[in-house]
Amino acid sequence: MWLYIARRLLWIPFLLLGASIVTFTLGHYGPGDPVVVMLGNKYEEEKADRIREELGLNRPFFVQYGDYIWKVIKPRIYHLTAGGVDVPFPFLGLDFGESLRYVGQPVRDLVVPKMWVSAQLSLAAMTISLGIGLPLGFFIAHRQGRWQDPTAVAVALMIMAIPVMVSVPALLWTFCTKLDWVPCSGWNGIFDLRILVPAISMGVPGIAGLMRLMRASTLDVLGQDFIRTAHAKGLGNFVVDRRHVFRNSMIPIVTILAFSLAGLIGGAFITETILGIPGIGRFAVQSIFDRDYPVIMAITLIGAGAFVLANLLADIAYAYIDPRIRYS
Amino acid sequence: MSSTVNVQEFARAEQREHRSRGHLARAMARLLRKKIAVVSMVLIGVIYLSGIFAAWIAPHDYTAQDYSVIRKPPSIVMDKGITGFWKESHFAGTDRAGRDQFSRLLWGIQNTVILTFIGMATGGLAIGVSLGLISGYFGGKIDGLIMRIGELFASFPDILLVIILAATLKPRLREWMIWVEDNTPLDGLLTSGVVDYLVISVALVSFTWIGTARLVRGQILYLKETQHIEAARAIGSSTPRVLFRHLLPNAISPIVVTVTMGMGSMVGAEIILSWLGLGIQPPRPSLGTMLLQNGSIGALREEPWMLLGPGLIAWTMVLSWNLLGDALNDVLNPRTR
Numbered sequence: 001m002w003l004y005i006a007r008r009l010l011w012i013p014f015l016l017l018g019a020s021i022v023t024f025t026l027g028h029y030g031p032g033d034p035v036v037v038m039l040g041n042k043y044e045e046e047k048a049d050r051i052r053e054e055l056g057l058n059r060p061f062f063v064q065y066g067d068y069i070w071k072v073i074k075p076r077i078y079h080l081t082a083g084g085v086d087v088p089f090p091f092l093g094l095d096f097g098e099s100l101r102y103v104g105q106p107v108r109d110l111v112v113p114k115m116w117v118s119a120q121l122s123l124a125a126m127t128i129s130l131g132i133g134l135p136l137g138f139f140i141a142h143r144q145g146r147w148q149d150p151t152a153v154a155v156a157l158m159i160m161a162i163p164v165m166v167s168v169p170a171l172l173w174t175f176c177t178k179l180d181w182v183p184c185s186g187w188n189g190i191f192d193l194r195i196l197v198p199a200i201s202m203g204v205p206g207i208a209g210l211m212r213l214m215r216a217s218t219l220d221v222l223g224q225d226f227i228r229t230a231h232a233k234g235l236g237n238f239v240v241d242r243r244h245v246f247r248n249s250m251i252p253i254v255t256i257l258a259f260s261l262a263g264l265i266g267g268a269f270i271t272e273t274i275l276g277i278p279g280i281g282r283f284a285v286q287s288i289f290d291r292d293y294p295v296i297m298a299i300t301l302i303g304a305g306a307f308v309l310a311n312l313l314a315d316i317a318y319a320y321i322d323p324r325i326r327y328s
Numbered sequence: 329m330s331s332t333v334n335v336q337e338f339a340r341a342e343q344r345e346h347r348s349r350g351h352l353a354r355a356m357a358r359l360l361r362k363k364i365a366v367v368s369m370v371l372i373g374v375i376y377l378s379g380i381f382a383a384w385i386a387p388h389d390y391t392a393q394d395y396s397v398i399r400k401p402p403s404i405v406m407d408k409g410i411t412g413f414w415k416e417s418h419f420a421g422t423d424r425a426g427r428d429q430f431s432r433l434l435w436g437i438q439n440t441v442i443l444t445f446i447g448m449a450t451g452g453l454a455i456g457v458s459l460g461l462i463s464g465y466f467g468g469k470i471d472g473l474i475m476r477i478g479e480l481f482a483s484f485p486d487i488l489l490v491i492i493l494a495a496t497l498k499p500r501l502r503e504w505m506i507w508v509e510d511n512t513p514l515d516g517l518l519t520s521g522v523v524d525y526l527v528i529s530v531a532l533v534s535f536t537w538i539g540t541a542r543l544v545r546g547q548i549l550y551l552k553e554t555q556h557i558e559a560a561r562a563i564g565s566s567t568p569r570v571l572f573r574h575l576l577p578n579a580i581s582p583i584v585v586t587v588t589m590g591m592g593s594m595v596g597a598e599i600i601l602s603w604l605g606l607g608i609q610p611p612r613p614s615l616g617t618m619l620l621q622n623g624s625i626g627a628l629r630e631e632p633w634m635l636l637g638p639g640l641i642a643w644t645m646v647l648s649w650n651l652l653g654d655a656l657n658d659v660l661n662p663r664t665r
Binding site: 015018019022023026027029030157158160161162163165166168169170172173176177184270274284285288289296299300303304306307308 | 491
């Protein structure tokens with residue numbers, strides 16, 4: 001098991017290196033000259049050359065790439081203050097360079113606050129998906145073969161298929177124009193009412209998947225012999241459900257939870273764009289259009305890293321919860 | 329007593345089915361007994377056919393403007409005979425430039441149909457299946473390589489890779505096309521919009537192949553240990569024969585299910601791309617662009633048909649593919665039957 005984890009951990013840097021090469025190449029050989037974008041209509045050949053020289057954009061491809069990667073992984077001393085004591089600890093520098101669009105601003109300072117916004121939003125959305133999806137899935141598994149089961153699945157699927165571009169304006173129209181509960185756009189953190197529309201539009205479609213997963217795994221558990229035994233020895237329905245069924249049917253859900261953790265910082269660019277939420281999804285798309293490739297690379301790398309880590313986390317959690325699973 | 333008779337009859341019917349027809353034909357028969365599956369197939373058929381034949385069906389050209397009917401809600405003309413009914417009604421209303429929304433929807437569907445089919449046929453089927461076959465059958469280094477590349481593609485956040493590809497490839501391809509036009513007798517490549525189709529297809533392919541490749545690989549890994557493959561190899565069948573004659577047909581059911589389910593997300597991805605302005609360019613209509621232009625509260629309040637038309641089509645396509653995939657999974661997957 002430990003060997004397995006170690007092997008997987010060793011693999012991560014290579015994967016991230018691959019992802020960075022892909023994005024770096026696309027950015028480097030892709031269209032548009034970042035210097036032209038930077039200067040806008042003040043473009044002059046000499047000035048552009050000087051900036052290229054300063055930024056090192058006239059060096060060979062692999063030198064630029066190597067330099068970039070070295071800056072990202074170069075260890076840096078971070079300082080944590082815990083209880084008045086300064087605790088220095090070294091970690092990857094994560095210096096992603098400076099944004100080309102927002103001149104002079106380090107990419108890290110641009111990206112991190114936006115990721116935090118998206119994380120709050122995803123957290124709210126996830127709460128909705130989980131809070132409704134799991135109990136509903138558990139419930140309809142107990143109603144298999146009756147009307148509640150197919151109805152719930154059908155309704156959830158229908159809701160899931162609604163395009164976000166339609167559901168967001170419709171929700172806005174309901175909550176902001178008709179009911180007048182929330183302001184029509186903007187963002188003010190997770191405890192502001194304005195999170196209602198994005199959270200619903202991102203969270204409710206997720207119900208279908210979670211519900212069906214929970215339903216399938218609950219059905220799986222309900223058919224097991226130990227459930228019959230539990231009933232046979234005289235335990236009440238509630239106790240059997242809580243102690244035997246629910247706990248076992250949650251096992252496959254854990255995997256999904258780990259992946260949702262990776263999705264936390266991914267953001268939802270459509271919702272964020274329509275509603276004007278300063279999240280990472282919107283920023284990513286905007287950077288792609290601005291050809292701001294230090295930003296694109298940073299977002300891709302952080303996203304890919306989070307995904308890979310979550311993947312590993314899911315596997316470990318799986319093995320930890322379910323002793324039958326062994327990796328080799 | 330009657331129930332036993334029924335069971336026997338049922339068993340006999342099953343036997344007849346088994347004798348006379350192949351695995352897929354029997355699955356198809358079971359599928360046709362499912363109402364939801366039939367309804368989804370009909371809906372998909374109608375939408376896709378009307379998209380393919382948009383040029384013949386559409387009552388107006390997608391650029392044709394009629395300034396007398398700007399922003400007109402859906403209307404049907406009943407008193408002018410069949411031509412009047414078709415030519416003068418606006419089944420889905422008109423947009424802000426007085427163009428018939430119904431015709432534009434049909435043309436928009438055409439784009440989605442072409443792109444999702446190309447994307448699925450090349451990425452999901454051709455590339456995904458062959459790489460999965462190679463990976464699963466030969467194993468070893470080549471398997472490692474293919475799966476690692478797949479992992480790499482899969483680790484890109486969401487459909488960010490698709491967007492990056494679409495945004496960076498297009499100008500390059502455009503340059504190449506101009507070069508081709510200048511240096512060969514080929515003409516009109518740029519105006520035909522072939523660049524747009526190419527870019528979006530490549531972008532969509534980049535994320536569809538992984539799923540199928542992994543699935544096929546898993547199936548092959550399991551199947552190649554079975555005795556009938558061993559037997560096939562023992563009697564001296566060549567590798568291609570084993571692959572395409574013995575392995576692939578046995579793995580076809582899960583492929584059908586994944587491809588069908590994947591079509592839903594493919595439609596969604598195409599709409600997202602054109603919503604971002606990376607898809608088919610105006611004046612050619614696309615569902616994504618229509619959703620973008622009308623996706624505000626103001627538009628929803630004043631002219632709801634402009635948003636609801638494309639929204640309804642997109643919704644029906646995604647939902648039908650998902651439901652059909654579900655039904656196929658039910659009839660093809662031995663565990664859920």
